[in-house]
Amino acid sequence: MRVAVERSADKMAAVEPLERLTDAQLLAQAASDPAAFEIVFVRHVSPVHRYLARRVEPGVVEDLVAETFAAAFDRRGRYRREYPDARPWLLGIATNLVRHHWRSERARLAAYARVGPEEAIDGADALAVGRADARSVRNELVAALSRLHRGDRDALLLMVWAELSYDEIAQALEIPVGTVRSRINRARRLLRELLDNVAPFGQQDQPISHERAASP
Amino acid sequence: MNEIELLTSLGDEVQAPDQQTVDRLRGRLLAHIDQAAVAEESRRRAVRWPTAAPRAAFAVALDLWLSAVARTRALGRRWGRWMHSRSHSAMVVFAALVITGSAASAVVSLNSSRSQPLTGKVPGAIEPASVAGYHYTITVTPNLDAGGAFWNTFIAYTRNHRTGSGSNVGGGGGSPYPTPTNPLFGGNLDQFESGRVGAQGLLGDTVGYTLTGPAVAAVRFGSRTIRTFSSPELPTGDRAAVFFIPQGAPALTLDWRPGQPIRSVVHIPVMPEKTAGLMQVSMLAVLPLDDHGNPIATHATIPPTPFAYYWHAPGAITPGTALPPHPASHPRPGVCQLAQHGLRALRPEWGTVITQVLPAKNAVGELFFSCVSTEYYLHGWPLTAGVLVDARQPGQVLGAIPGARPVTGRPGTVDFDAGNLTARRSGQAWLVVRGGSGVAQRLRVLDALRISKLSVHSR
Numbered sequence: 056m057r058v059a060v061e062r063s064a065d066k067m068a069a070v071e072p073l074e075r076l077t078d079a080q081l082l083a084q085a086a087s088d089p090a091a092f093e094i095v096f097v098r099h100v101s102p103v104h105r106y107l108a109r110r111v112e113p114g115v116v117e118d119l120v121a122e123t124f125a126a127a128f129d130r131r132g133r134y135r136r137e138y139p140d141a142r143p144w145l146l147g148i149a150t151n152l153v154r155h156h157w158r159s160e161r162a163r164l165a166a167y168a169r170v171g172p173e174e175a176i177d178g179a180d181a182l183a184v185g186r187a188d189a190r191s192v193r194n195e196l197v198a199a200l201s202r203l204h205r206g207d208r209d210a211l212l213l214m215v216w217a218e219l220s221y222d223e224i225a226q227a228l229e230i231p232v233g234t235v236r237s238r239i240n241r242a243r244r245l246l247r248e249l250l251d252n253v254a255p256f257g258q259q260d261q262p263i264s265h266e267r268a269a270s271p
Numbered sequence: 272m273n274e275i276e277l278l279t280s281l282g283d284e285v286q287a288p289d290q291q292t293v294d295r296l297r298g299r300l301l302a303h304i305d306q307a308a309v310a311e312e313s314r315r316r317a318v319r320w321p322t323a324a325p326r327a328a329f330a331v332a333l334d335l336w337l338s339a340v341a342r343t344r345a346l347g348r349r350w351g352r353w354m355h356s357r358s359h360s361a362m363v364v365f366a367a368l369v370i371t372g373s374a375a376s377a378v379v380s381l382n383s384s385r386s387q388p389l390t391g392k393v394p395g396a397i398e399p400a401s402v403a404g405y406h407y408t409i410t411v412t413p414n415l416d417a418g419g420a421f422w423n424t425f426i427a428y429t430r431n432h433r434t435g436s437g438s439n440v441g442g443g444g445g446s447p448y449p450t451p452t453n454p455l456f457g458g459n460l461d462q463f464e465s466g467r468v469g470a471q472g473l474l475g476d477t478v479g480y481t482l483t484g485p486a487v488a489a490v491r492f493g494s495r496t497i498r499t500f501s502s503p504e505l506p507t508g509d510r511a512a513v514f515f516i517p518q519g520a521p522a523l524t525l526d527w528r529p530g531q532p533i534r535s536v537v538h539i540p541v542m543p544e545k546t547a548g549l550m551q552v553s554m555l556a557v558l559p560l561d562d563h564g565n566p567i568a569t570h571a572t573i574p575p576t577p578f579a580y581y582w583h584a585p586g587a588i589t590p591g592t593a594l595p596p597h598p599a600s601h602p603r604p605g606v607c608q609l610a611q612h613g614l615r616a617l618r619p620e621w622g623t624v625i626t627q628v629l630p631a632k633n634a635v636g637e638l639f640f641s642c643v644s645t646e647y648y649l650h651g652w653p654l655t656a657g658v659l660v661d662a663r664q665p666g667q668v669l670g671a672i673p674g675a676r677p678v679t680g681r682p683g684t685v686d687f688d689a690g691n692l693t694a695r696r697s698g699q700a701w702l703v704v705r706g707g708s709g710v711a712q713r714l715r716v717l718d719a720l721r722i723s724k725l726s727v728h729s730r
Contacts, residue, residue, distance in 0.1 A: 088668055089304045090696060093682055096300055104288040104296075109281070120288075120296055125303040167281050196277050215275055216282040246274040 078141035082134045092128050099145050100124070106217045107149055111159040112166070119156065123149045138226055146217050147227030150209050164197045192250065199249035207242040210235050294680040301677040301685075383489050383496035387478070387513040389504050393428070394515060395475045402428045403475030409513065411457070411482065411505055411673050412690040413639040415657030415705055417605075417623040418579035420631050420640040421447035422506060424457040425690075426478060448662070449484030449509060450633045452570050454559050455525040457482035458511075479523060480513040482506075484635045486567065487559040492523055496560065504674040507637035520555075527556030529568050577625045580605070587620040588648050606726045607642035607658045607700075614719035620646045620653075628727050631662045637670050638662040639701070642727060647716065652707045654716055658725065659694075659701040665727035668699040678710070684717070686710050697722050 073081065073094050085092040103123055108116045126148050127141075134144060153160055200208060206228075213224045221239075225232040288296075389410075395403030405428040412423045449456050458481035481490060485508045489498045499510035516523070527533070535554045559567045583598040598621075602608070605624030611617060622645035631638055640662035647654045661667040672694055675685035683696040692705040693713035702722055704713045 088699075089307075090668075090683065092304065093297070093300070096297060100293055100296060101287050104292070105285055108285045108288075117292065117296065121299040121303075124296070124300050128300070128304060129307065167284075192277065193281070196274065196281070200278075212278070215278045243274055250274060250277075 077139035079134065079136045079139045082131045082141060083136065085128070085131045089128075092131060095127070095141055096124055099142050102142060102217065103145050103149055106146055106213075107153070109216045110153050110163060110212065111156050112162045115156060115159050119149065119152050122152055126152070140223075143219055143223035143227040146213060146219065147229065150213065150227065153209075154205065161201060164201050167193065167197045195250055196246070199246050202249070203242050203245060207238045207245075210238040211242040211246075214239060297682055298677045298679050301682065383498045386497050386500050386511065387515065389502060389511065389513065391513075393476055393478060401475035402477055405430050407478050408689060409478075409480055409511070410687075410689045412687065412692060412705070413641070413659055413672065413703070415641050415644050415655050415659075415703055417607075417641045417644040417657065418577050418625045419447075420634070420638055420662040422457050422482065422638075424459070424480075424482065426459055426480065448631060448634045448638050449482070449636050451484070451486070451635060452568065454484035454487045454567060454569070454635070455481055455490070455557065456484075458525070460523040460525055460557060475518055476515040477518075478513065479516045480511060481525060481557060483510045483512065483559060484508075485510065486561060486635070488562045489560045489564070490557050491560055491566070492555050492557045493521075496564075503671075506673050507670050509636040521553035522555070523557050524554050525557050527558060528570060529566075531556070533558075577627050577629050579623045579625050581621070581623050583621040584619060588618070602643075602645070604724075605643055606724070607660075607722065608724035609643055609645055609656060609658065609702075610721050610723035611719055612721065614649075614715060616649055617716060617719055618648045620648050622646055628660070628665045630665060634663050637673075639669065640665065642700075642725075649707065649712065649716060652712060654704055654706040654713065656702070656704050656716065656720055658697075658722055659703055660699065660725075660727050666699060669696075669701055672701060672703075678714070681714070684714070686713070693717060698725060700725055700727075 073084075073091055076084070076091075076094070078095055078098065081091045081095050085095070100120065104116065104120050107119050107123070111119060123145060127145055130148075134141065138144065203211070209228060210224055213219045213227055214221075219227060221232050221235045224235045224239075228235070390406070390408045392406050393403050395401070408427050408429070410425045410427075412425070414421050414423055447456060458479070460479055460481055482505065483490065483499050487499050487510060489496050490512045491497075495514070497512040497514045499512045501508075501510050505511055521534070533556045535556075537552050537554055559569065561567050580603050581598050582600065582602045585600050602622055602624045603626075605626055606628055608624070611619070622643070624643050628640065628642060631640070638661075639659040641657040642660055642665075644655060644657040647656060659669060661669050672685055672687060672692075674690055675687040675692075675694065678684040678686050678693070681695075684693065685695075686693045688710065690705075691707075692703055693710055694701045694703040695717050696702075700722060702717065702720060704716045704720070707713045707716065
C-alpha cells in the first residue's frame, strides 16, 4: 500500500495511507511525490470523462481528459487548499479546455439532435407521435443550448451534467456564487423561451430535483 | 419535462469510461508526469546565460549612439542625419546580438558541427571488418550492481534488425558520473579492445560518443568541435556528443588534464594471441568546452564507494564471474533488502548488499545508486534485480529512468526495451529488473519481488 512519508524523519516512516488523504492533501504532497497525484486521477477520472463525453465529440474526449489531468498536474502547486474536494477544480479545467474546442462541442450537440428515437418517426401510433414530438423538443433544446452565451452554458451544464452545486460551480469557474445563480437563471429562462414554441412544459418552475444544486 | 430534465436525459446517454480507457489515460498521465520531471530538472540545471556579455554589448551600443549624437552636432544637419541612421543600424545589429546571444556563444555555434543522434546509420557501404552501413543505437541505463553509482552505456550495431556487434561499457572514460570539474563520462572512447583501439583496425567510419554533464556545450578533439545535446533518452540534465570517426583516426581519450599534451603516443600491450609486444597508438584528447568555447579545467576526482558484501547461493546455476574467497551463502542485512513472494521457479543465485549509502554530493545531472542487487534465474534466463535510489540525496524521490516508457495498465511501471529493463516505482525508489526473455517475464519477476527494507534518507 502506498503511504504518505515523512521526509524529515530519520527513517522513512509510514504515516497515513494515501487513499485516506483529501484531494487537497494529495495535491500538496504531489509537489514532491508525483505518485500522490495518481490517487486524485483514480478518484476523478470517471466523472471528468463523463462530463467531457457529454460536451464534445467522442474523438476528442480522451485527449481532453488527458489534457485536463496533465494541466491539473502542472498546476497542482496552485491548488487552493481550503477546498478538500478537487472535482470542481478539475471540471473547471475541463470546461476551460472545452472552450478551445467549440467546433467539437457544436458537433457533439448536433449529434444529440441526430441520435433520437429514430424508430418512432415512421410509426403511426400515439406513442410514435409522442416520440416524434420528443425528438422535435430535443432538436430545439440542442439548438437553444448552442445559442446560449458561453459562460451561461458552462454554468448550466456543470450543474446538470457534472452535478455540481452552485458553490462548486463558483469554485470551478472562479466566479462569485451570485454570478453562478444569475448565469443559470438566465440560461434556464432562455431555454424555456426558445422551447415554448415547440412543446409546452408541464411544471416549468419546479425546483431542480437533485440536491447538490441547492446552494446555501 | 422541464429543461433541466430534458438536459439530464440527454446526458444520461453517455456511459462511464471502461477500464481500458482509464488505463490508457493513466498511462498518458504517467508519461506526462515523467516528462514534466525531466523538463523541471532541465530547467533547474539549465546553464545561466552570463549577463556580462549582453551588458557589454549594450554598453557598446550606447557608446555608438552617444558618439553619433556628438558627430551629428559637429558635422551638420544633413550628414548628421545619415550618421544618425547608421548608428541606429548598428544599434539594431548589437541588439540582435544581445537577443540571440553573446559573441562568445557564436564561437561554439559557428565553428562547431551538430552531433549525430543517439540512433542513426554509419555512412558508407557494408563491407567486411567495418560497421559502415550499419544502424547504430546508443542506450544509457543505470547500473544495478549494489554499491556503484554510474551509468552503463551501450552501442549496438545492427543490420536488418540483427545485431552485428556492440560494446557494453560501464562508465567508459572520464569519470563514473559528471562533476563540475570532471564533466565527461561514459561513452565508447578510451576503449582498448583486443588488438584494437578506437577506430584503428576497422575499415570505414565508426561511431564515437561521450556523455557529458550539463555545463558542456561542445567537445573538441583536433580540429573538430561537436555540439552536445540533451535528450529524454539521457539522464536528466546530462548531454551527449555523437560523431563519426574515420578509419585510422587517432584514438580519443577523455582523461586529459590541464598541462598535459593534447596529442600523445602510448604503447599498449597486444593480446597474447596477436603479435607479441607493444602496439604504438596515437592518442588525441577530447576537451569539454563551455558556452564560450573555452575548455573546462578538469581534475580527477575519486567517488566514494561503500564496501559491498557479496553472497553466493550454494549450487547457483549462474555464478558470478568474480567470486571472492568464501562468500556468504545468504545476503547479510543491508540498508536495502529484496523479498520474494510467489513464483517458486525464480531462484536467487548471488548478489550484493551494502550497509551504508555514501551520497555522491558533487555529482551533477541525474544519478542513481543501487543499494541492493540480486541475480535471479528463471526458466533458463538470468535476471538482475536492483533497488535504485537518488545517489545525491538518497531520500529524495527518484526521477524518470532515461528512455523508459509507461507500461499500459500498470501504474508506476515503466519498460525500456532497448535497455532490456523493466522497473516499478516503490516509494522514493525504483525496483528494476534487467534481462530475462522479455518484458512479459520481467513483469512476472517484478510482481514476485518487493522492497522489504529501504533505510535510506536525505541528509
